[in-house]
Amino acid sequence: MKIVEMRNPEAAEKASVIYSLKDLVLYFLKLGTWGFGGPVALVGYMQRDLVEQKKWLTDEEYKEGLALAQLAPGPLAAQLGIYIGFVHYRLLGATLVGLAFVLPSFIMVVLLGMAYKLYSGLPWMQAVFYGVGAAVIGIISMSVYKLTIKSISKLNANAIKSNWLLWLFYFVGIVVTVVTQREEVLLFIFTGLIYMLVKAPPHWISKPVTSQSIILSGIGFWEYSNDALLKIGLFFAKAGAFVFGSGLAIVPFLHAGVVQQYQWLTEAEFVDSVAVAMITPGPVVITVGFIGYLVGGFPGASVAALATFLPCFLFTVVLAPSFKKIAKNHSIKAFVDGITASVIGALAGSVIIIGTRSIVDITTAIIAIATVFALIYIRKLQEPHIIVVAAVAGLLIKSFV
Numbered sequence: 001m002k003i004v005e006m007r008n009p010e011a012a013e014k015a016s017v018i019y020s021l022k023d024l025v026l027y028f029l030k031l032g033t034w035g036f037g038g039p040v041a042l043v044g045y046m047q048r049d050l051v052e053q054k055k056w057l058t059d060e061e062y063k064e065g066l067a068l069a070q071l072a073p074g075p076l077a078a079q080l081g082i083y084i085g086f087v088h089y090r091l092l093g094a095t096l097v098g099l100a101f102v103l104p105s106f107i108m109v110v111l112l113g114m115a116y117k118l119y120s121g122l123p124w125m126q127a128v129f130y131g132v133g134a135a136v137i138g139i140i141s142m143s144v145y146k147l148t149i150k151s152i153s154k155l156n157a158n159a160i161k162s163n164w165l166l167w168l169f170y171f172v173g174i175v176v177t178v179v180t181q182r183e184e185v186l187l188f189i190f191t192g193l194i195y196m197l198v199k200a201p202p203h204w205i206s207k208p209v210t211s212q213s214i215i216l217s218g219i220g221f222w223e224y225s226n227d228a229l230l231k232i233g234l235f236f237a238k239a240g241a242f243v244f245g246s247g248l249a250i251v252p253f254l255h256a257g258v259v260q261q262y263q264w265l266t267e268a269e270f271v272d273s274v275a276v277a278m279i280t281p282g283p284v285v286i287t288v289g290f291i292g293y294l295v296g297g298f299p300g301a302s303v304a305a306l307a308t309f310l311p312c313f314l315f316t317v318v319l320a321p322s323f324k325k326i327a328k329n330h331s332i333k334a335f336v337d338g339i340t341a342s343v344i345g346a347l348a349g350s351v352i353i354i355g356t357r358s359i360v361d362i363t364t365a366i367i368a369i370a371t372v373f374a375l376i377y378i379r380k381l382q383e384p385h386i387i388v389v390a391a392v393a394g395l396l397i398k399s400f401v
Contacts, residue, residue: 019056021089023039025100028076030082030358032104032282036136036387039284042077043069044143045383047150052085060333063151067336068323070188070343074240074312075250078102082316094317101354104311106289110301113278113293122394129275131367133358133395135386137351138371146333165195166341173345178352187244188346195338205300220233226393228296229303236288236307250285264295279391283385350363363397 027049035042042064050056057065065087069079073221080099087096152166153159169191176187196202239250250270251274260265260283265273273294277287285308359365371386 017052021096022094023358024056024085024089024093025096028097029100029104031081031099032048034384035281036139036279036383038131039075039077040140040350041136041143041383042283043080043347044140044147046080047147057084057087058079059150064323065338066189066343067192067315068319070339070346072312072315072319073186074315075283075309077283077284079316080311082313083320086317086320087107087378091317094313094320094350098309102282102286105280105286106301106305107284108280108282109290110275110293110298112280113290113301116272116276116290116294123170124303126275126277127395127398128391129394130364130398131390131392132279133385134367135360135363135371135390137355138350138368138375139366139383139386140354143353143377144344145349147344151344157235165198166337169195169338170202170345170348171343173342173347174352177346177349181353184346188342192335192337192343195341196331196335199334199337200330202329222350229299232296232300233303233307234290235262236292236304237311239288241311251287254288254291254327258291258295265291269294270330279387283391 031045036069047062051059053063057081062084065080065083068083069076072079078098081101082094082098085093085095087093089096089201097174148170149155152263153163172191173187178185195350239253239257255270259267259270270291273287276290277284280286286305288300288304288308293301296303355368367390370392374381374386375383
């Protein structure tokens with residue numbers, strides 16, 4: 001690689017990048033197409049692929065993105081992807097990565113919505129989800145384990161002793177998430193502040209300073225009304241702007257709105273929509289596209305997806321420039337470390353919650369455990385292969401047992 005001396009820091013940074021924007025967009029297009037397992041697994045894939053294997057990002061850049069994604073409202077995995085696109089390729093990178101990541105799963109849920117409208121239900125979906133849901137628990141459990149030992153410390157006595165406060169934040173994050181059934185952003189901020197004050201208190205604490213500020217038929221493709229589209233847009237924009245955390249956090253909000261408040265879907269239809277999100281790759285929040293399709297056809301799906309993802313895109317690109325600059329500060333680094341510990345704890349808590357809903361009998365428990373062992377001992381095995389096997393197993397078990 002030819003090294004050119006540059007006075008412009010941004011130009012020098014781009015010159016040192018070992019991947020192109022095309023490479024990054026293609027990666028997220030593939031992740032959006034084959035990335036099963038929901039937000040916990042997706043953020044784990046990004047850490048494994050982009051930090052450990054490809055080395056396109058540093059650990060520091062990844063942790064900054066994870067912290068920012070958790071602090072801002074909206075879907076966790078999509079925000080982290082948008083931030084990663086922004087790191088070296090700014091607004092264009094964030095926009096193209098966001099589109100590449102969301103578009104494949106959006107197309108899939110629209111196609112499934114068409115099938116749902118045509119056949120008036122998805123009886124086979126529950127059989128598929130029976131196996132897939134259990135396998136997903138195994139996949140995301142491995143992802144959380146890898147994130148834990150990478151971001152907090154390895155599981156040995158000396159490492160745990162020297163990072164005991166981060167481990168405390170980690171377990172607090174697990175307990176709070178399991179008890180409250182949601183991820184608490186105030187907890188993340190609180191743990192970040194505590195760790196900052198303990199490890200690297202900022203200068204202004206000891207020295208006072210001036211304060212500063214920071215066309216088809218039978219499948220409902222075009223069945224919509226302007227009034228419905230407006231309501232869809234407003235409701236899903238609220239979901240994208242005010243719900244923090246992963247896909248797990250947005251599900252109760254969606255249920256209260258689409259089933260109880262507006263009565264757009266029945267309970268059974270809502271459960272089917274969540275199942276669709278879990279068996280399709282990409283962000284779990286893409287279930288909004290399926291819900292939007294059932295309510296207002298393709299226009300409804302488009303409005304729902306755009307309204308949900310636009311706020312998180314705007315939050316990320318607005319906050320990212322200043323966040324990256326101040327993240328070099330030692331106090332800010334400690335703040336991010338504290339937040340990251342409780343964030344990963346919250347992700348582990350989410351796995352426990354999802355697991356209690358997906359592991360319903362001895363068969364699903366066996367599928368989940370077999371998935372973990374397969375990922376540990378079969379090196380070349382990829383997650384989509386496991387999903388296919390689990391889907392077939394679910395169909396066979398429900399058909400013949």
